[in-house]
Amino acid sequence: MADVAAMAGVSSQTVSRVANNRDNVDEATREKVLAAMQVLGYRPNTAARALVTGRFGALGVVSFDVGAHGNARTLAAIADAAREADFSINFMGVRAQTEAAVRKAFRHLMLQSVDGIVLVESQILDTPSLHLPPTMPIVVADGETGHRYPNVDFDQAHGARSAVTHLLELGHRTVWHVAGPHDSFAARRRAESWHRTLTAARAPVPPVSYGDWTAASGYRIGQQLAGRPEVTAVFAANDQMALGVMLALHQAGRRVPADVSVVGFDDVAEAAYFVPPLTTIQQDFEVVGRHCVTLLLDQIDGRTAGPRSLAVEPVLIVRESTAPPPPGTA
Template identity: 80%
Template sequence: MADVAAMAGVSSQTVSRVANNRENVDGATREKVLSAMQVLGYRPNTAARALVTGRFGALGVVSFDMGAHGNARTLGAIADAAREADFSVNFMGVRTQTEAAVRHAFQHLMLQSVDGIVLIESQILDTPSLRLPPSMPVVVADGDAGHRYPHVDFDQAHGAHSVVAHLLGLGHRTVRHLAGPHDAFSARRRAESWRRTLTDAGAPVPPLVHGDWSAASGYRADLGIARRGDVTAVFAANDQMALGLIRALHESGRDVPGDVSVAGFDDIPEAAYLRPPLTTVQQDFEVVGRHCVSLLLDQIEGRTDGPLRKEVEPVLVVRASTARPRRGGTA
C-alpha cells in the first residue's frame, strides 16, 4: 500500500479508500491510484479489509441441478449482479437434496468466508426440520414454498396459466401437460396452475406425464400423441422438453402446429429459431439475479428486519408453434 501511495503521490489512507471503493475520493485521484495498483500488481488483503469493513466481498451460491437451463441462467445472473456490486461468487454444487448435503454446502462456503448465500431451487426446504445457519444471510431463488426465508421467484402460476389460457383461447378442447420432475418446485407450481386453469375453464383434465427437463425426456415421453389423432395441444414445462416432443411428432408424421400445437416455458435463446419457432414463457433471469443480490446486501448491511419476497412476472411469447386446431380434433 505504501508503494502504491508513493507512486500515485497520495496518502496510504487514500489508497485504502480506493481499495475499499469508498466514494470520498475525486475521480482524477482515484484513476492515479488505480493505475499505480495495476503497475505494481497490488491486491488488497481481503482478511485485513474484512476487519475494517465487516465484509469479505464474496457471495456463495448453492445449487442442485446445474444442467437445468433456469438454474444455470440464474447462477449467471447472480454472478453478473454480484460483480456490479463489487462481490465475487463462490459456487457449491450439490448432487443430493438432503439435510446433511445442505449443511455441508453451507459449512464449506462459510469456511470460504462468504458474506451471504443464495440457495437455488431447493426442495429440501420443504423439510420442516431443516434450519439454515441463523448467522448467515440467505436468499432462496425458486424453491421456498413455505416462505421461511427471503426469496425471489418467478410467478410460475401466472406463466403456466397464460400458456394454457392461450391454447384454450385458440379453440383447443383441452391441453395435455408434459411436466417437469416430481421433486422440482417450479414443475409442481406449473402443473398445479395447468390443472387449475383447465378446471376453471370447464375443460377436461388429462393425466400428466413427467419428464426430467431434458430434450431426451420430451422425445421419449410424447404422451402417446404419435399414436392418437385426438390430441391437439401440449404444454411442456420447459423448452428443452418441448424441443424433444416436437422432434417425436415430426418423426411420427404429425405437423406442428397443424396437427398439434406445442408450447414451452423459459424462452431459451434457441426457442425463436426452432422449426417452427416456439411459443413459450419468457423469464427474465437478469432481474432475478439483481433481486437475489439486492436482498442479500440488504441483510448484510442490516437494512431488513424480516423475511422479504420478490416475485418476477414472466411474459407469454406467442410464436408459430401454436395455432387453432384443425376441425375434428378433440383434445
C-alpha cells in the same frame, strides 16, 4: 500498504480508499495506486477490509443442478447483479439435496468469508428439520421457503396458466402436459397450475407425463402422444422438452401446429428458431438476479423493511407453434 503509498506518492488512507473501491479518489490517483499495487504484488487483506467496511465483498450461491437452463440463467443473472454492486460470487454446486450436503456447502462458503448466500431451487427447504446458520443472510431463488427466508421466484402458476389458457382459447378441448421431474419445485408448480386451469375451465384433465428437462425425454413422451389422435395441444414444462415433442410429432406425420399445437416454457435463445418457431413462456432472469442481490444486501446492511417475497411475472410469447385445432376435433 505503506510501500504502495510510497511508490504512488500518496497517503496510506488513499491506498485504503482505492483498495475498498471508494468513490472519493480522482481517476489519475487511482491509476497510480493500482499500478503500484500491481508492481508490488499487493493484495488487500479481506479480513482487515471487512473490519473497516463491514463486508467481505463476496456473495455465495448454492445450486443443485447448474446444467438446467433456468438455474444456469439465474446464476448468471445473480453474478451480473453482484458485479454491479461490487461483489464477487463464490459458487458451490451440490449434487444431492440432503441436509448434510446443504450444511456442508454453507460451511464451505462461510469459510470463504461470504457476506450472504443465495440458495437456488432447493427442495430440501421442505424439510422442517433443516436449519441454516441464523447469522448468515440468506435469499432463496426459485424455491419454497415456508416463509423462513426471503425468496425471489417466478410466478410459475401464472406462466402455466397463461400457456393453458392460450391453448383453450384457441379452441382446443384440453391440453396434455409434459412435466419436469418430480423433485423440481418449478416443475411441480407448473404441473399444479396446469391441472387447476383445466379444472377451472371444466376441461378434461389428461394423464400427465414426466420428463427430465431434456429434449430426449420430450422426444420419448412425444412418441407416445403422437400415437393418440385425441392429442391436439401439448404444454411442455420447458423448451427443450417441447423441441423433443415436436420432432416426435413430425416423424409421426403430425404437423405442428396444423394437427397439434405445442407451447414451451423459458423462451431459450433458440426458441424463435425452432421449426416452427415456438410459442413459449418468457422468464426475465435478469430481474430475478437483481432482486436476489437487493434482498441479500438489505439483510447485510441491516435493512429489514420491504417485502421478503418477490414474484416475477412471466410473459406469454406467441409464435407459430400454436393454432386452432383441426376441424372436428375441438
